[in-house]
Amino acid sequence: MANISPPPFSPEYKKEVDDFFASLKKVLKNSPVPTAGVISFTRHYRRKTGKWLADQLHISPPAFHTMTENEKERKSNLKTLEKTAYALNCDLIYLLVPKD
Numbered sequence: 516m517a518n519i520s521p522p523p524f525s526p527e528y529k530k531e532v533d534d535f536f537a538s539l540k541k542v543l544k545n546s547p548v549p550t551a552g553v554i555s556f557t558r559h560y561r562r563k564t565g566k567w568l569a570d571q572l573h574i575s576p577p578a579f580h581t582m583t584e585n586e587k588e589r590k591s592n593l594k595t596l597e598k599t600a601y602a603l604n605c606d607l608i609y610l611l612v613p614k615d
Contacts, residue, residue: 571602
């Protein structure tokens with residue numbers, strides 16, 4: 516596979532991108548991922564039961580339990596997170612954040 520360089524950014528756009536990721540990194544540095552997973556964390560914040568969310572997602576309580584366990588183990592897929600975000604009236608933000 517050939518190594519193809521992306522087109523150069525304008526200086527203004529590069530600054531906008533750099534500033535965005537710098538701000539995001541500050542937030543993420545001080546915001547560890549909840550150990551129970553973001554689905555459970557957000558569900559509790561919204562004061563909803565697991566049964567309520569399972570009903571909203573049209574899945575059984577055992578399937579809901581499996582879904583939350585998978586999320587804790589980082590086995591969730593994007594479609595599941597999108598449906599869950601919608602059910603909880605949340606925005607799903609999916610980002611790749613450069614480490615350097």
